Amino acid sequence: MPHRLQRTISRPVEVTGIGFLTGADIRLRFIPAKPGHGIAFLRTDRLHAPPVPALVEYTIPRQRRTTIQRCGVTIEMIEHVMAALAGLAVDNCLVELNGPEPPGCDGSSRLFAERLLDARIVEQDQPRKWLDLARPIRVSGDDGDQSVSGEPGRDDALTISYSLDYGPASAIKPQFARVRIDPETFLNELAWARTFVLEHEAHALRAQGYGRRTTARDLLIFGETGVIDNVLRSDDECARHKILDCLGDLALIGCDLRGSFEACRSGHSLNAEFVRRIKLVHAESVWPLAASKAA
Numbered sequence: 001m002p003h004r005l006q007r008t009i010s011r012p013v014e015v016t017g018i019g020f021l022t023g024a025d026i027r028l029r030f031i032p033a034k035p036g037h038g039i040a041f042l043r044t045d046r047l048h049a050p051p052v053p054a055l056v057e058y059t060i061p062r063q064r065r066t067t068i069q070r071c072g073v074t075i076e077m078i079e080h081v082m083a084a085l086a087g088l089a090v091d092n093c094l095v096e097l098n099g100p101e102p103p104g105c106d107g108s109s110r111l112f113a114e115r116l117l118d119a120r121i122v123e124q125d126q127p128r129k130w131l132d133l134a135r136p137i138r139v140s141g142d143d144g145d146q147s148v149s150g151e152p153g154r155d156d157a158l159t160i161s162y163s164l165d166y167g168p169a170s171a172i173k174p175q176f177a178r179v180r181i182d183p184e185t186f187l188n189e190l191a192w193a194r195t196f197v198l199e200h201e202a203h204a205l206r207a208q209g210y211g212r213r214t215t216a217r218d219l220l221i222f223g224e225t226g227v228i229d230n231v232l233r234s235d236d237e238c239a240r241h242k243i244l245d246c247l248g249d250l251a252l253i254g255c256d257l258r259g260s261f262e263a264c265r266s267g268h269s270l271n272a273e274f275v276r277r278i279k280l281v282h283a284e285s286v287w288p289l290a291a292s293k294a295a
Ligand SMILES: [Zn+2]
Pocket: 079, 080, 195, 241, 245
């Protein structure tokens, strides 16, 4: 029995909006792709730009976002698009963009997910590859209080949990969430969870020229006493958004991943390091197909 068949969408769909970083008006198009294609991003505003595969090998260091680059062509902040594709198990898709980043939308994956559902997700005639975590893996940040770990799961699922504690003085309260990922739980429990920044981080980003057209209504900005000019969609929206980020980053492995994963205060660069570690540890494994799994 194959784990499942690969999936794509039945027709192109688009999402338009403002890029959070550049403030540019962006048109993103999800385009169906053949089995084995995977997810790739294509900049249509750059002459002769090659598609950039959404794989960890193409990531470049960035603060607070996941960015891929190939032959000098860069796509910033792909994580919320990646989470929508991974959460809905869309394996083959070309993501066209007429700018350097996806539309920010409301800082969540909801609009991307809605458009992918509008496009109707269809099965293809090839099995999807997957990787079962064979043994525990852990990476931690330099200061020791950030970590991502994974261990073989008790079932065939991908489960991600996230705990967040920025200390008693933080406006963001300590919180924990755990989600067993499938398209239904993704839509119900994760897709709507919005990105968040602290007020001083937002000021620092503006000082660097980022986010000029983005306001506290467009994402969650936390001041000293709580969220500014906005209302939380759940008490643990921040932890849920972090799970959404982890899901998008884990998808950079390029196949389904099964196991139980736990992250503490991790961000995109540590998530990417974790994915690289998984690939290293499993370098000797043939990524299981139906035949090898049955053996
Ligand atoms: Zn995010």
